Amino acid sequence: MIDDEIKERAYAGKATKKDAFEILELNPFEIFNFADELRKKEVGDTVTYVINRNIYLTNMCTAKCKFCSFNQDKGYLMNIPNILKQIEESQDLGVIEVCIQGGFLPDIDLEYYIDIVGSVKERFPEITIHAFSPMEIYNAARISGLSLNEAFQKLKDAGLDTLTGTSAEVLSDRVRKIICPSKITTEQWIETIMKAHETGLSTNSTIMYGHVETWEERIDHILIIRDIQQKTGRFTEFVPLPFLPYNNRIGEEMMDKGKYATGGIEDLKLYAISRILLHTHIPNIQASWVKLGKKLAQVALNCGANDLGGTLIEDQITMASGGTNGQWLPPEEIEWLINQIGRTPTKRDTLYREFK
Numbered sequence: 584m585i586d587d588e589i590k591e592r593a594y595a596g597k598a599t600k601k602d603a604f605e606i607l608e609l610n611p612f613e614i615f616n617f618a619d620e621l622r623k624k625e626v627g628d629t630v631t632y633v634i635n636r637n638i639y640l641t642n643m644c645t646a647k648c649k650f651c652s653f654n655q656d657k658g659y660l661m662n663i664p665n666i667l668k669q670i671e672e673s674q675d676l677g678v679i680e681v682c683i684q685g686g687f688l689p690d691i692d693l694e695y696y697i698d699i700v701g702s703v704k705e706r707f708p709e710i711t712i713h714a715f716s717p718m719e720i721y722n723a724a725r726i727s728g729l730s731l732n733e734a735f736q737k738l739k740d741a742g743l744d745t746l747t748g749t750s751a752e753v754l755s756d757r758v759r760k761i762i763c764p765s766k767i768t769t770e771q772w773i774e775t776i777m778k779a780h781e782t783g784l785s786t787n788s789t790i791m792y793g794h795v796e797t798w799e800e801r802i803d804h805i806l807i808i809r810d811i812q813q814k815t816g817r818f819t820e821f822v823p824l825p826f827l828p829y830n831n832r833i834g835e836e837m838m839d840k841g842k843y844a845t846g847g848i849e850d851l852k853l854y855a856i857s858r859i860l861l862h863t864h865i866p867n868i869q870a871s872w873v874k875l876g877k878k879l880a881q882v883a884l885n886c887g888a889n890d891l892g893g894t895l896i897e898d899q900i901t902m903a904s905g906g907t908n909g910q911w912l913p914p915e916e917i918e919w920l921i922n923q924i925g926r927t928p929t930k931r932d933t934l935y936r937e938f939k
Contacts, residue, residue, distance in 0.1 A: 585609065585617055593621065596863030603802045603856055611848050618855035618887030621862045626889045630921040631867070631931040633938075634914055635680035635713070635893035636673045638666060640699075644686025646718070648763040649832040650752070650794060660688070663702045670707055673896060677914070680893065680933050682747065683714035687765075693727040693734050696720070697741045704742030711744045711933045717775035717786075718750035718767050731778035739782055745933050746779045748788040748818070754807050755800040762794060762833055773811065780817035785934060788818045788865070792853060793826040793845035794833050801853065805860045812864045819935055820867035820890060823853050825874050847879050851886045858887030867935055872912060872920075881920050890931075891917055 589602045606614055642658035644651070670681055683699065685691075696715060703712055715738075724734035735746075752762060754769045767775065779786055788808045792801055805821075812818045825845050828834025837843065845853075858868050869890040870883035880891060896911050914930070921928040930938045 585613065590617070593617075593859050593862055594624075598860050598862070600799075600802050600806060603860060604798075606859065607798065607852065607856065611852055614855045614859075615851060615886040618858040619885050621858050622868070622887050622889050625862060625866050628926050629929045630884055630889055630891060630926045631929050631935060632891045632914070632917045632921075633680050633893040633931050633933065634677045635682055636669070636676075636678050636896035638669050638681055638683045640666075640683060640685035641688065642686075643688060645689060646687045646763060646765045648752075648766060650762050650791070650826060650834070651831055663699060666699060667702065667706050670703065670710065676894070676896070678710070678894075678896070679938060680711040680713050682893070683712065684747070684749070685715065685719055687718055687722050689722070689726065691723060691726070693720075693723040693729060693737065696723055697737055700738060700741040700743045712742060713745045713747060713933050714743060716747055716750040717772050717779070720746070720779075721767050721771060721775045731775055732782060735779050735782035735784055739784060743784065745819070746776075746784050746786045748776065748786040748822075751789050751804075752791045753796045753800055754790075754804045755796060758794075758796045758800055769807075773807065776811060777815065780811075780815035785817045785819050787820045787822055787869075788812075789822045789824055790853075791824045791826055793849075794828070794837065802856070802860070805857055809861055809864050812861075818865050819933065820869050821857055821861055821865050822869040822871060822892070823850075823857055824871055825850055827874070847882075850875060850879065851883060854883045855887045877912070877916075877920060881924060884921070884924060884926065890935075891921065 585606060589605060592598050592602060641660045700712055703710065720734055724731050750766060751772055752759065754772065756769050759766060759769065776786060790801065790804050808818065808821060828837050828844050854868060854870065867890050868888045869892050870880040870888035871892055872880040873895060875883060894912055894914060918928040932938045
């Protein structure tokens with residue numbers, strides 16, 4: 584059983600690294616039940632989702648991360664008319680958020696991103712623009728000779744609503760030197776997120792786990808996220824993303840040693856420990872149906888998660904990594920999955936406000 588003192592600290596939002604390790608030694612279903620108890624206390628029985636679509640600016644990136652299956656040496660770079668066309672095509676589906684993602688190309692400065700944001704907001708003023716990774720903006724600001732504060736203010740003035748919390752992977756420089764040595768460091772990622780938050784931009788937060796990191800590094804990552812949230816209060820959610828080991832170098836190395844993707848119980852334990860460590864700090868834990876699959880994502884909603892993410896329309900990165908769970912989940916099916924477990928589905932916007 585979970586020690587009463589550990590429970591008290593968790594309820595108060597003060598669970599420690601030592602507490603997390605003690606909890607992880609217990610029967611998994613006891614961990615899941617406690618995380619679900621905290622979930623119910625913090626957000627009740629509502630399960631949220633957003634009607635959104637992904638837009639991929641490019642499939643090229645000079646970072647050459649060893650976990651990436653999407654990057655191409657000779658690929659495409661979208662122009663603004665094509666971006667607007669993709670958004671136009673999704674209007675009949677009720678999309679209220681576009682998630683715009685790119686990569687690091689050293690000849691792209693901040694003006695490229697500003698022009699995209701301004702053009703989308705001018706054409707579709709009601710659409711929420713949730714876009715770009717900390718790595719993209721860190722590098723674009725440097726190329727343009729701007730401070731991060733200046734860069735984020737320009738993007739915000741152009742119409743950027745929220746920044747993504749991707750490119751975090753695992754916030755351990757040991758891990759990053761193995762899987763993404765050309766990416767920004769842990770310190771640079773934290774600095775970039777903090778500057779975005781200072782400018783008034785909210786972000787989500789993520790972890791991409793299940794490759795070379797240890798449980799200790801996973802827990803340290805979650806506690807870094809918690810520490811930032813205590814300082815800024817600008818994280819909207821935490822999204823654990825299991826690594827898919829197909830069609831990439833890290834995955835090949837793992838499989839040569841007989842190691843494959845994380846198992847379902849391991850995934851659920853990470854969702855549960857995320858809820859326990861982030862309780863009172865970040866209320867929303869998102870279960871990524873495109874990574875977990877619809878059925879395991881449904882189970883994750885009983886292990887600490889309270890959000891099913893978005894409809895997506897497409898997820899080229901997951902599909903390139905061997906994902907088989909589809910690229911579009913209609914709102915009707917999302918609500919059916921939620922109703923199946925006796926919970927209440929609610930459409931939300933990017934900032935987790937109910938959308939009617």
